[in-house]
Amino acid sequence: MRVIFNLNIERLALLRRMRAPALSVGLLLLTSTTALAELRAGDCARAAKYSEGKRGISMLVMQNGRTIFEHYANGGSADGKWPIFSGTKSFWGIAALVAVHDGLFKLDDHVSDTITEWRSDPLRSQITIRELLNFTDGIEPAPHLHRESIRDRNAMAIRLSILTEPGSAFTYGPSHLQIFSELLHRKLNGRSTFAYLEGHVLDTLGLNHLEYKKDRRGNPLLATGFKLTAREWARLGALVLGRGFCRGQQIVPEITLRQAFVGSFANPSYGLTFWLNRQAPTGREIDIESMLDLPWQRANWMNICICNDAPADMLVALGSGYQRLFIIPSMNALIVRQGWGAKFSDADFLRLVLGQSR
Numbered sequence: 001m002r003v004i005f006n007l008n009i010e011r012l013a014l015l016r017r018m019r020a021p022a023l024s025v026g027l028l029l030l031t032s033t034t035a036l037a038e039l040r041a042g043d044c045a046r047a048a049k050y051s052e053g054k055r056g057i058s059m060l061v062m063q064n065g066r067t068i069f070e071h072y073a074n075g076g077s078a079d080g081k082w083p084i085f086s087g088t089k090s091f092w093g094i095a096a097l098v099a100v101h102d103g104l105f106k107l108d109d110h111v112s113d114t115i116t117e118w119r120s121d122p123l124r125s126q127i128t129i130r131e132l133l134n135f136t137d138g139i140e141p142a143p144h145l146h147r148e149s150i151r152d153r154n155a156m157a158i159r160l161s162i163l164t165e166p167g168s169a170f171t172y173g174p175s176h177l178q179i180f181s182e183l184l185h186r187k188l189n190g191r192s193t194f195a196y197l198e199g200h201v202l203d204t205l206g207l208n209h210l211e212y213k214k215d216r217r218g219n220p221l222l223a224t225g226f227k228l229t230a231r232e233w234a235r236l237g238a239l240v241l242g243r244g245f246c247r248g249q250q251i252v253p254e255i256t257l258r259q260a261f262v263g264s265f266a267n268p269s270y271g272l273t274f275w276l277n278r279q280a281p282t283g284r285e286i287d288i289e290s291m292l293d294l295p296w297q298r299a300n301w302m303n304i305c306i307c308n309d310a311p312a313d314m315l316v317a318l319g320s321g322y323q324r325l326f327i328i329p330s331m332n333a334l335i336v337r338q339g340w341g342a343k344f345s346d347a348d349f350l351r352l353v354l355g356q357s358r
Contacts, residue, residue: 085319093273141173
């Protein structure tokens, strides 16, 4: 059954055409040079104590390219790999931008140009690659795609129901990136999408031979699956802070990378696989994981932020169980937090790290 979201379609169409002004916000976020106070080891230690009390296993803080604090507890260790769950998504977001730079596609190309089965569908034919990557394509979230027993996730994903007008709602789940997986597979003329990620992103970051979840046809599950140490995950943050340059190589051009940090009409706080704090300091603080537990129709992503007291240019790669990679360009800083999944407050943790606890 097709359900159409209650929306002023003319307004939506206008907003979907206004991508260039939205991108200018992304430029501001990434290029902010406002100097904030240096992070202090004592504040980080207080944050680590809070995290440890919430079953945290690792915490790593880096600023200006050097480690200023590192702490392990509850069975964690510097060389211990830990599931980052949906933090995996952000690596694929970077790979998508590399593919844009390689000329495989443009973000505002229609998916149906490649997945031709969609051309005759009045709604699917409108979906853009950008909407796949910011989860506003209107396709059902389909958490069942995580099941290990699936033979062909890609084929299943492209047959999923569409729930709402493309661009009108944020529906978080594995479906969107799995459809992107099929699109990239076809753009690569059947070559391995994971090999593309390895050759263009992971190998340069020194993340060799990562294990990943795949179906019986070998299709990778893009939504989750990586296990990384805190130091390994920090390399993704270093790539962002380096404006696409990391370990002696420009992985993705800065102007292309900026596209990842632009929100959508349906969710201004989610870019292309990265969460944004752009509505701080006036937005209402929320627990993103709690919001994601709600049915998509009930979630309200307007005027929200992760932490009022963190800089508005903060970006987050986020995994369930409060796995976090916080990236703050204006402070040239990153913070990794991993844990067992006990109740945790991003905002309280960040206030402690930043020395701004209330």
